[in-house]
Structure formats: C-alpha cells, structure tokens
Amino acid sequence: MRNFIERMRELGRVEEIERPCSTVYEAPRMASRTDKILFFHDLDGHRAVMNLLSSRGALAAALGVEEKDLVRHLAAMTYSGRVVDDGRLEGGVPADLSRLPIMKHFPGDAGRYITSGIVFSRYNGVENASIHRMMVLDDHRVVARLVEGRHTHTLLKAALARGEKLPVAVTIGTHPLVTFAxxxxxxxxxxxxxxxxxxxxxxxxxxxxxxxxxPDAEIVLEGYITAEMAPEGPFVDITGTYDPVRQQHIIEFEKMYCKEDPIYHGILPAGDEHKLLMGAPYEPKIYRAVAEVTTVRDVLLTKGGAGYLHAVIQIRKNTQGDAKNAIMAAFAAHTSLKHVVVVDEDIDIHDPHDVEYAIATRVRGDTDIMIVTGVRGSSLDPTRLADGTNVKVGVDATMVMGREDEFKRAEWP
Ligand SMILES: C=C(C)CCOP(=O)(O)O
Ligand SMILES: [Mn+2]
Structure with a gap:
C-alpha cells in the first residue's frame, strides 16, 4: 500500500492532512468532499488514509492500463497468478482495537465500524477473502455482516457444523489491487x-x-468467527441509507500484527471508493456474460445507481433480440443488479445525458422494457421484501435493426 500511495503522491493525487482530525464524522465528511487520497497524519493520534482507490483513474493507474480499457483488461483475467510462500507472520501482540483509528461515519450508525478489513479465512483446505463491515464491540471483538450464501458464510457454517470456529485474519491497509481482488x-x-x-x-x-x-498489510488481526451472535447495525451502506439491524456473528481477535507507525485505511460508506470496490468488480463479470450472447463493447455500473444497482451495457447487436438477451445475462452475472440499460455503440456510457438520450429516442415502453418479479435482489436495496426478493427492470435502448437511419444522430461531415 505504501508504494501505491507514493505513486499517487507523484501524480499529485494525495492531500496531506497534518492537523489533528477526529475519527467521529470529521474524517468521513472530509473524504466525501474529494476523490483525492486523504493522508491523515494525526487521526485521533494515528496515521490513516481514505479514498485510496476512489476513481477509475486510480484503478487504471494501479493496473497500469488506460482507463478506457479497464473493463476489457479485467475481463481477460484468468485467475491464474502465483502465490509465493513467505514464511510465518512474526511479531504478534495481544489484539487491541483501541490502538486503531476506527471511525464512526454517520450519526445513526450503531457504532464504530472497520470498513476496509479483508477477512481471510481457511477451512478444510479452502481459502477465502472478502470484505465485511465490522462493528466494534470492545477492544478485541467485532460483529461482522456476513451475507448468507456467500463464501465466508459457507465456510463458517461448515466449521460450526463440526463444533469448530472459523479461523480468520483480518487485514487493514493492503495494496488496493489485493482489496479489489x-x-x-x-x-x-x-x-x-x-x-x-x-x-x-x-x-x-x-x-x-x-x-x-x-498478504502484506499495515495491520493484521488474527482470530476466529464464533457461533455467538450480536445485533449488527444500523449502518449506512452503499446506498447511503441505513441498513437495518440484524443478528450477526461475532469475531474474536486474539493477536494483532502492526507495521511500524501503521497506516490505517478507512473506506467511506457510500463514497466513491466504496462504489468502485463494490461495483467495478462486476463490470468484467457482466462483460463476459454478455459476450456469450452478443458483441459487447463496454460495461459500467453507474455512480447514480449507487455504483452497484444500475448497469449500462454497450453492445453491437448481431440480431434484433440481442439487447434482451444481454439484459438476462447481466442479471445472472450480478444478482444484486436491479436496473440495466442496454445501448448501442454510438452512446457514451460514461455520460448520463447520452444514456438518457438513448432511452428517450430508442425505447418504446410497451416492447422495450423487461420486468422480472420475485427475483433475488440486493439485501442493501431499501425496496427489497422481507424474503430478499425484488423487481428488476431491463431497458432495451438500442435502435431497431434495419431501421438505423431513423435513429442515427445527425452529424456534420
Ligand atoms: C455489504 C453487503 C451487506 C453486501 C450486500 O450483498 P448483496 O445483498 O448480495 O447485494
Ligand atoms: Mn470467495
């Protein structure tokens, strides 16, 4: 992470905050006003960064590709990198969360939350890594939101079924590409x-x-996810609304490992970094799924759609029904997706006005809108029903094949 911050410094993308700042609302609010990295030198006495990966430009820089090639680059990945054994992690001390500048983000949040912690787990030979929001209970315990059916939850269930706890290590402050993965x-x-x-x-x-x-991290917390549960939430998550209270599992930390003068990393809930980390990983997945049914050009999970619930897909139609097939492929690739708009190649998917223009001139409400009811949606969507189902809408905003001349925008030679 330190190397990445240094590179972003060279690019003029880091704002140094030398004055003392508070972990309660102040730092989160400052992060909401910029997409630059904020480097706090005195966040309640500690070093910390926010907005580490808060723009597509930063992600492209980390990957060493051009921003316009981001999705295509990621869609070509084969999950085939090599892991190198670097021995044991040394220098552990008893866990003490009071030594970290863990923030309280919004007034209605139930407490302080670790928002960038990657939960690494290992059970029966299977390893997993995913971010879970974690509410601090005391100096060595948190309660973590584990979405049912996802990998951490599945490994935990397997461990609990055998009367065991799930061994985990939570890292804070990793290279942003590790976080992205x-x-x-x-x-x-x-x-x-x-x-x-x-x-x-x-x-x-x-x-x-x-x-x-x-992997390498500023802070590592070692412990176990237990059978014990506690109320978790309310917490402002990706939509900027309060996600309600649920009974969730407690993680007990026994040890912690810190670099010298560690740099804590806080992700602002519903901020640009949160949207990028939660949404952008689905773009290559949708890209690949749509590529199975037609010629796909680009995919974007829009900021207006909370970076998570809305996709715009750019295709080149090969047959008239392609946009609808693309809609179905996208919903299958990202089960939390709620609304999707499919556009032609001449529409700039990064320009909301252009996308709206396609909806205005290429959509007939009776034939171009697909409504799917009773499907699994995001647990974070305020419109979900108690059983987790929701309604999805796909919009085919592409030209009718064979009638392109009637839809094409006039251009000067
Ligand atoms: C942050 C959380 C709770 C992940 C949401 O996952 P989803 O219910 O599958 O959209
Ligand atoms: Mn996994």
Missing part, C-alpha cells in the same frame, strides 16, 4: 490467484498462528 466474486478459493494476477503475476503470503495466510 477480495471484492470480486471469483470461483471458490481463487482470490489469491486473482490478486497475484492483478499485481503482475505473484503475491507473497505469510501464515498466521491459526493457519490463515495473508
């Missing part, structure tokens, strides 16, 4: 290989005392 729903056990591939081919891992392996 952890935010991607890869096939089971492929997170390290994907992170290594994104990083250029290799990723070194160290093993904690409980057997869990972790």
């Amino acid at each position: 952890a935010c991607t729903r890869v096939p089971e056990g492929k997170e390290f290989a994907y992170a290594a591939e994104l990083m250029g081919g290799e990723l070194a891992l160290r093993e904690c005392e409980n057997g869990v392996r972790v």
Whole structure:
C-alpha cells in the first residue's frame, strides 16, 4: 500500500492532512468532499488514509492500463497468478482495537465500524477473502455482516457444523489491487490467484498462528468467527441509507500484527471508493456474460445507481433480440443488479445525458422494457421484501435493426 500511495503522491493525487482530525464524522465528511487520497497524519493520534482507490483513474493507474480499457483488461483475467510462500507472520501482540483509528461515519450508525478489513479465512483446505463491515464491540471483538450464501458464510457454517470456529485474519491497509481482488466474486478459493494476477503475476503470503495466510498489510488481526451472535447495525451502506439491524456473528481477535507507525485505511460508506470496490468488480463479470450472447463493447455500473444497482451495457447487436438477451445475462452475472440499460455503440456510457438520450429516442415502453418479479435482489436495496426478493427492470435502448437511419444522430461531415 505504501508504494501505491507514493505513486499517487507523484501524480499529485494525495492531500496531506497534518492537523489533528477526529475519527467521529470529521474524517468521513472530509473524504466525501474529494476523490483525492486523504493522508491523515494525526487521526485521533494515528496515521490513516481514505479514498485510496476512489476513481477509475486510480484503478487504471494501479493496473497500469488506460482507463478506457479497464473493463476489457479485467475481463481477460484468468485467475491464474502465483502465490509465493513467505514464511510465518512474526511479531504478534495481544489484539487491541483501541490502538486503531476506527471511525464512526454517520450519526445513526450503531457504532464504530472497520470498513476496509479483508477477512481471510481457511477451512478444510479452502481459502477465502472478502470484505465485511465490522462493528466494534470492545477492544478485541467485532460483529461482522456476513451475507448468507456467500463464501465466508459457507465456510463458517461448515466449521460450526463440526463444533469448530472459523479461523480468520483480518487485514487493514493492503495494496488496493489485493482489496479489489477480495471484492470480486471469483470461483471458490481463487482470490489469491486473482490478486497475484492483478499485481503482475505473484503475491507473497505469510501464515498466521491459526493457519490463515495473508498478504502484506499495515495491520493484521488474527482470530476466529464464533457461533455467538450480536445485533449488527444500523449502518449506512452503499446506498447511503441505513441498513437495518440484524443478528450477526461475532469475531474474536486474539493477536494483532502492526507495521511500524501503521497506516490505517478507512473506506467511506457510500463514497466513491466504496462504489468502485463494490461495483467495478462486476463490470468484467457482466462483460463476459454478455459476450456469450452478443458483441459487447463496454460495461459500467453507474455512480447514480449507487455504483452497484444500475448497469449500462454497450453492445453491437448481431440480431434484433440481442439487447434482451444481454439484459438476462447481466442479471445472472450480478444478482444484486436491479436496473440495466442496454445501448448501442454510438452512446457514451460514461455520460448520463447520452444514456438518457438513448432511452428517450430508442425505447418504446410497451416492447422495450423487461420486468422480472420475485427475483433475488440486493439485501442493501431499501425496496427489497422481507424474503430478499425484488423487481428488476431491463431497458432495451438500442435502435431497431434495419431501421438505423431513423435513429442515427445527425452529424456534420
Ligand atoms: C455489504 C453487503 C451487506 C453486501 C450486500 O450483498 P448483496 O445483498 O448480495 O447485494
Ligand atoms: Mn470467495
């Protein structure tokens, strides 16, 4: 992470905050007003960064590609990087969360939340990595939101069924591409290989005392997810609304490992970094799925759609029904997706006005809108029903094939 910050410094993308700042609302509010990296030198006495990866430009820079090639580049990945064994993680001390500048973000949040913690777990030979929001209970315990049916939850269930706890190590302050890999729903056990591939081919891992392996990080918290539960939330998540209280599992930390003068990383809920990390990993997945049914050009999860619920897909139609097939492929690739608009190649998917123009001139409400009811939607969408189902809408905003001349915008020679 330090190398990445240094590179962003050279690009003029880091704002140094030398004055003392508070972890309660002040730092989160400052992060909401810029997409530059904020480097706090005194966040309640500690060093911390926010907005580490808060623009597509930053992600492209981290990957060493042009922004316009981002989705195509990611869609070509094969989850095939190499993991290098770097021995044991040394220097652990008893866990003490009071030594970290953990923030309270919004007034109605139930407490302080770790928002960038990657939960690495290992059970029965299967390893997983994913971010979970974690509400602090005391100096060594948090309660974590584990979405049912996802990998961490599945591994936990397997451990609990055998009367065991799930060994985990939570890292804070990793290279942003490692974080990006952890935010991607890869096939089971492929997170390290994907992170290594994104990083250029290799990723070194160290093993904690409980057997869990972790990449380089500013802070590592080692412990177990237990059978014990506690109320978690309310918490402002990706939509900027309060996600309600649920009973969730408690993580008990026994040890922590810190670099010298560690740099804590806080992700602002519903901020640009959160949107990028939660949404952008689905763009290549949707790209690949749509490529199976037609010629796909580009995919974007829009900021207005909370970076997570709305997709715009640019295709070149080969047959008249292609846009509808693309809609179905997208919903299958990202089950939390709610609304999707499919456009032609002449529409700039990064320009909301252009997308609206396509909707205005290429959509007939009776034939071009697909409504799917009773499907699994995002647990974070305020319109979901209690059973988790929701309604999805697909909009075919492409020209009718064979009648292109009637839809094409006039141009000067
Ligand atoms: C941050 C959370 C709770 C992940 C949301 O996952 P989803 O319900 O699958 O959209
Ligand atoms: Mn996984």
